[in-house]
Amino acid sequence: MKAKVLTYGSPTLRKHAEDxxxxxxxxxxxxxxxxxxxxxxxxAAPQIGVLQRVFIISTEPLADDDSSVESFKRVVINPEITEVSKEISMYNEGCLSIPELFEMVERPKSIRVRYFDENMNEICRQIDGIEARIFQHEYDHLEGILFVDRISPIRKAIIANKLKRLHRISKNAKRG
Ligand SMILES: [Zn+2]
Structure with a gap:
């Protein structure tokens, strides 16, 4: 069933999710x-109001636009990031909880991760590229961190009004 996606300003998005x-x-x-x-x-589960350490990845929309992107889906449960590369990459990130806002975000280019899949098999892998990017973005949601926390102070000042507006909409939605 489709759930409602919580947006910027919802306190749930700032909470630490449980194993x-x-x-x-x-x-x-x-x-x-x-x-x-x-x-x-x-x-990530917190985005639909469930404070559990679960997220999903689907590169399908990217693969539809760019044939060089491999289409895959992942279910990630109780993840850990055990190593990060010194090498950094930049990517224009967006988030369903922060509609219509895209900003360049710096993150480690590759990471070593451990998690459980949907069959509760423990997986340890080195990942990079778009998967490492999405993994880190979704992992942040489990920690109550949003991508706008990771952009430069100057960019954050520039988008401050947009964020304020989203915050207001989110608060009103809760009342209504
Ligand atoms: Zn997000």
Whole structure:
């Protein structure tokens, strides 16, 4: 079932998510249903109001636009980032919780990760490219961090009014 995506200003987006002990396939289904409708490439459980350490990745929309991008889906449960590269990359990031805002964000180019997949198999991998990018963005959601926290102070000052407006909309939506 498609869920409502919480937007900037919602306190839930700033909370630390808890480890999952009982895996819910319904949660994963809701995440994929929501992502399909919203048209994003990643979605974390806190974004639909569930404070659990689960996120999904789907590069399908990118692969549709660019045939050099491999199309894949991942379910990531209780992730850890165990190593980050010194090498940094830049990418123009967006977020379903911060609509219509895109900013260049610096992050390690490759990372070593450990997580459980949807069958609760433990996976340890080195990842890079778009997968490392999405993984780090979604991992941040589990820590209550948003990509706008990682942009330069100058850029943040430039988009301050947009963020304020989103904050207001989000607060009003809660009342209504
Ligand atoms: Zn996001």
């Amino acid at each position: 999952v002990s009982d895996f819910s396939s319904e949660l994963v289904k809701n995440l994929f249903d929501t992502l399909a409708v919203e048209g994003g490439i990643g979605l």
